[in-house]
Amino acid sequence: MSEKKEQPQIVIKNLWKIYGKDPKRIFTKKMQDLSKDEIQEKTGCIVGMRNISLEVERGQFYILMGLSGSGKSTLIRALIRLIKPTDGSIEINGKDITKMNSEQLLHFRRDTYGMVFQHYGLLPHQTVLDNAAYGLKIRGVPKGERYAKAMRTLETVGLKGWEDYYPGSLSGGMQQRVGLARALANDPDILLMDEPFSGLDPLIRRQMQDELVELQEKLQKTIVFVTHDLHEALKLGDQIAIMRNGELVQVGTPEDIVSNPADDYVQEFVRDASPAKVLTAGTIMESPKVLLYAWEGPKTALTLLRSNNRKAAFVVDKGHKLLGVVKESKLEQLLNLAEKPKGIPLSAIKKITSVTEDTIVEDLFSIVSENPYPIPVVDENNKFKGMVTTDQIFESIAPAADEGGDND
Numbered sequence: 001m002s003e004k005k006e007q008p009q010i011v012i013k014n015l016w017k018i019y020g021k022d023p024k025r026i027f028t029k030k031m032q033d034l035s036k037d038e039i040q041e042k043t044g045c046i047v048g049m050r051n052i053s054l055e056v057e058r059g060q061f062y063i064l065m066g067l068s069g070s071g072k073s074t075l076i077r078a079l080i081r082l083i084k085p086t087d088g089s090i091e092i093n094g095k096d097i098t099k100m101n102s103e104q105l106l107h108f109r110r111d112t113y114g115m116v117f118q119h120y121g122l123l124p125h126q127t128v129l130d131n132a133a134y135g136l137k138i139r140g141v142p143k144g145e146r147y148a149k150a151m152r153t154l155e156t157v158g159l160k161g162w163e164d165y166y167p168g169s170l171s172g173g174m175q176q177r178v179g180l181a182r183a184l185a186n187d188p189d190i191l192l193m194d195e196p197f198s199g200l201d202p203l204i205r206r207q208m209q210d211e212l213v214e215l216q217e218k219l220q221k222t223i224v225f226v227t228h229d230l231h232e233a234l235k236l237g238d239q240i241a242i243m244r245n246g247e248l249v250q251v252g253t254p255e256d257i258v259s260n261p262a263d264d265y266v267q268e269f270v271r272d273a274s275p276a277k278v279l280t281a282g283t284i285m286e287s288p289k290v291l292l293y294a295w296e297g298p299k300t301a302l303t304l305l306r307s308n309n310r311k312a313a314f315v316v317d318k319g320h321k322l323l324g325v326v327k328e329s330k331l332e333q334l335l336n337l338a339e340k341p342k343g344i345p346l347s348a349i350k351k352i353t354s355v356t357e358d359t360i361v362e363d364l365f366s367i368v369s370e371n372p373y374p375i376p377v378v379d380e381n382n383k384f385k386g387m388v389t390t391d392q393i394f395e396s397i398a399p400a401a402d403e404g405g406d407n408d
């Protein structure tokens with residue numbers, strides 16, 4: 001176990017952005033404790049970011065969420081140094097970009113980032129292909145190569161066949177796909193997306209989200225994604241950072257945020273979140289009373305079942321991999337055979353649908369309805385981790401009974 005954990009790809013420490021004249025003057029003891037509004041009243045300066053520290057792992061889908069004016073865009077722009085922070089540091093791949101000169105920044109931006117914004121920012125008089133190839137052109141990639149790459153990313157975002165069209169003849173959703181293709185054409189290390197789907201109709205928006213989830217499965221990019229929509233955040237994010245008045249209020253997984261909102265502001269955000277869309281099999285699973293090992297004799301297995309008052313149980317092999325379920329009646333049949341088997345033969349074990357720990361509760365409904373057993377939970381190597389019963393599923397989504405006082 002000597003393997004060291006990889007450094008987070010983005011490390012932000014004590015980052016401030018004060019908009020206005022002579023911003024450093026707010027860094028006095030007296031000013032620092034004042035609220036954003038008080039600082040603005042006293043100095044005319046606007047707090048864009050206040051003392052933000054956070055880390056983003058490589059390959060993570062990181063969401064910045066908060067009301068309008070909470071500092072999301074300021075933060076995402078600081079990451080690419082479109083704005084210069086007033087104080088603090090931003091390390092990307094171990095390099096502090098707040099210390100770079102403009103020459104270094106230019107290269108760094110081109111080599112590191114892809115960006116997608118709400119207003120697609122496409123060039124209206126250039127074709128879809130030229131738009132997708134735009135970033136490569138700026139980098140001086142020869143025509144043949146940049147078109148080949150742009151064609152590939154257009155295909156990735158589902159726009160094959162649209163290369164020669166102009167952006168104006170495309171729907172909003174399709175234009176944003178061009179934006180995404182353009183951002184991906186460089187094969188960037190980090191993808192920055194500032195409310196990319198906010199301008200789209202709800203149906204198209206949901207479809208784009210689904211596609212982005214699918215795409216990210218393949219790409220495994222580091223993505224920093226701004227939204228003010230909780231459902232979007234829950235669907236896409238590995239990690240969600242919630243901002244208010246330029247500050248980070250809470251950082252956590254979608255489950256953390258929904259199950260333990262840090263304060264009323266976060267609570268307000270997550271009020272309509274459906275637990276079924278957030279809770280996972282891994283959090284609600286439990287250990288079975290009886291787990292059978294395939295190499296155990298049917299007699300032992302039957303004794304275990306009966307002493308625990310069970311009619312069936314899951315069976316695993318020596319590697320703890322799930323084989324399926326065996327029923328009491330099957331074990332009895334085995335014992336009646338002339339030649340009793342040593343272990344539980346595969347022919348006696350019924351295969352059964354399993355899920356992984358990250359399966360959301362909503363996706364468990366259809367499975368419980370189609371088989372009479374609890375749902376086994378396994379890891380990616382089919383190793384048995386636990387099980388989920390119908391009762392647990394319904395309990396997990398029932399409103400908490402002990403919260404009370406919600407009529408104030």
Ligand SMILES: Nc1ncnc2c1ncn2[C@@H]1O[C@H](COP(=O)(O)OP(=O)(O)O)[C@@H](O)[C@H]1O
Pocket residue numbers: 019020046047048066067068069070071072073074075
């Ligand atoms: N260029 C600017 N000059 C002055 N104030 C700004 C500027 N850009 C943003 N702000 C202010 O900084 C705060 C954060 O804004 P922003 O980062 O755009 O929030 P969000 O993206 O969450 O809506 C807001 O109060 C906003 O008015």
Ligand SMILES: [Mg+2]
Pocket residue numbers: 072073074
């Ligand atoms: Mg914004």
